[in-house]
Amino acid sequence: MSTGVPSADGPEADRGDKGGVRTALAGLTTRGRSFFAAGIAAAVCAYVLGQSDLLRVGLMLAVLPLVCATVLYRTRYRVAGSRRLSPARVPAGSEARVHLRMDNVSRLPTGLLMLQDRVPYVLGPRPRFVLDRVEPGGRREVSYRVRSDLRGRYPLGPLQLRLTDPFGMCELTRSFSTYDTLTVIPRVEALPPVRLNGEAKGYGDGRQRSLALAGEDDAIPRGYRYGDDLRRVHWRSTARYGELMVRREEQPQRARCTVLLDTRGLGYAGAGPDSAFEWAVSGAASVLVHMLERGFSVRLLTDTGNSVPGEGADGFAGASQGTADAAGLMMDTLAVIDHSDDTGLSRAYDVLRRGNEGLLVAFFGDLDEEQATVVAKMRQRSGGALAFVLDSESWVRESTDVPGAWQEREERLRMLREAGWTALGVPRGASLEELWRLADRERMGVGVAGAGEGP
Numbered sequence: 431m432s433t434g435v436p437s438a439d440g441p442e443a444d445r446g447d448k449g450g451v452r453t454a455l456a457g458l459t460t461r462g463r464s465f466f467a468a469g470i471a472a473a474v475c476a477y478v479l480g481q482s483d484l485l486r487v488g489l490m491l492a493v494l495p496l497v498c499a500t501v502l503y504r505t506r507y508r509v510a511g512s513r514r515l516s517p518a519r520v521p522a523g524s525e526a527r528v529h530l531r532m533d534n535v536s537r538l539p540t541g542l543l544m545l546q547d548r549v550p551y552v553l554g555p556r557p558r559f560v561l562d563r564v565e566p567g568g569r570r571e572v573s574y575r576v577r578s579d580l581r582g583r584y585p586l587g588p589l590q591l592r593l594t595d596p597f598g599m600c601e602l603t604r605s606f607s608t609y610d611t612l613t614v615i616p617r618v619e620a621l622p623p624v625r626l627n628g629e630a631k632g633y634g635d636g637r638q639r640s641l642a643l644a645g646e647d648d649a650i651p652r653g654y655r656y657g658d659d660l661r662r663v664h665w666r667s668t669a670r671y672g673e674l675m676v677r678r679e680e681q682p683q684r685a686r687c688t689v690l691l692d693t694r695g696l697g698y699a700g701a702g703p704d705s706a707f708e709w710a711v712s713g714a715a716s717v718l719v720h721m722l723e724r725g726f727s728v729r730l731l732t733d734t735g736n737s738v739p740g741e742g743a744d745g746f747a748g749a750s751q752g753t754a755d756a757a758g759l760m761m762d763t764l765a766v767i768d769h770s771d772d773t774g775l776s777r778a779y780d781v782l783r784r785g786n787e788g789l790l791v792a793f794f795g796d797l798d799e800e801q802a803t804v805v806a807k808m809r810q811r812s813g814g815a816l817a818f819v820l821d822s823e824s825w826v827r828e829s830t831d832v833p834g835a836w837q838e839r840e841e842r843l844r845m846l847r848e849a850g851w852t853a854l855g856v857p858r859g860a861s862l863e864e865l866w867r868l869a870d871r872e873r874m875g876v877g878v879a880g881a882g883e884g885p
Contacts, residue, residue: 454499462495462599498599544592624870686788695769697795735777806849
């Protein structure tokens with residue numbers, strides 16, 4: 431929410447009478463300028479013709495817009511404005527509502543107010559409102575809707591207030607200094623719960639476990655600490671060591687999932703909301719949300735080696751960071767992510783080979799033989815790997831019957847599958863939900879054993 435309190439006399443009032451006259455005259459409308467010009471012309475004609483009555487009419491016509499401008503400029507009342515977004519983060523293609531509130535914080539009633547908010551053209555036309563007289567201490571509330579099919583961060587504001595006199599002779603514009611930001615995140619597609627290889631590294635029997643902190647259940651008897659439950663006293667160890675000992679039981683470690691997004695500019699063709707790159711960004715967002723909802727510790731990794739949320743040395747969302755905060759941070763990153771200048775995936779591989787990453791879900795653009803080899807090596811440090819490889823040319827061409835192109839794409843997928851990936855090609859207009867189910871069926875067809883209950 432943003433607030434501001436511009437006064438009707440404005441900052442120009444501090445520049446002296448000379449600056450105030452210029453500001454007032456600059457605010458004359460077409461009607462005001464016409465009256466002023468007609469009055470001057472009538473006064474000149476009256477002087478030449480010696481018509482005193484016409485001279486009085488001319489002076490009245492010329493003075494009226496000047497009086498209106500002076501009165502409007504000298505009017506001293508203060509108006510406070512605020513803006514509230516509902517919601518402040520919205521998926522692409524969905525609408526957000528912007529609520530504007532104007533409060534008259536002065537002791538004088540306002541005249542007719544014309545309210546205008548600045549919005550980027552991609553969000554729609556610039557909203558304008560006309561507010562009637564606002565009593566002292568009164569308020570007016572209006573709202574408008576914005577919508578964008580393109581993800582990104584869009585500034586809203588500053589709010590502009592136009593003051594006008596009852597005759598429409600003069601208009602003065604006052605601007606608030608604050609603005610808000612609307613974040614348009616990628617579209618998120620709901621994914622079905624399936625079982626994928628590599629999920630055995632999470633909760634449940636036979637899965638990895640880690641020692642908890644002091645005061646929690648651990649795995650080996652330890653000395654009694656204040657606050658420990660006396661029912662956990664290990665009497666055999668107490669007798670052996672001569673001091674009170676308690677049992678330390680195992681705690682499950684949160685399963686990990688890395689979502690790798692290939693952002694190389696040379697890996698994608700075309701642009702716009704229906705391009706292959708936008709499909710990949712939306713797919714990465716869908717998988718991130720899905721895995722977080724299933725209780726996984728998730729991170730977003732790009733081909734540049736950048737990791738989000740990046741908490742701790744491993745880059746995963748830690749226990750101190752809530753699921754909602756982690757999801758919001760990664761969604762904000764995906765809202766503004768763009769093509770990188772990198773030509774390879776080596777930096778992402780350097781990050782992945784540092785440790786066991788659990789489940790790896792990747793979205794790749796076009797892969798040549800060299801990059802396919804790098805991707806194949808990524809599988810070595812993950813419990814399970816799922817790759818969506820986009821054929822960007824099929825997203826921009828009506829016909830994909832390019833000689834040798836199909837064989838080349840199948841060769842790249844075969845290399846990944848032989849390395850242990852569950853690799854799927856993504857044609858134009860494919861549904862991530864269907865591909866997600868297909869990945870599960872292909873994994874089951876391979877007969878992978880030991881996969882636990884998955885996301």
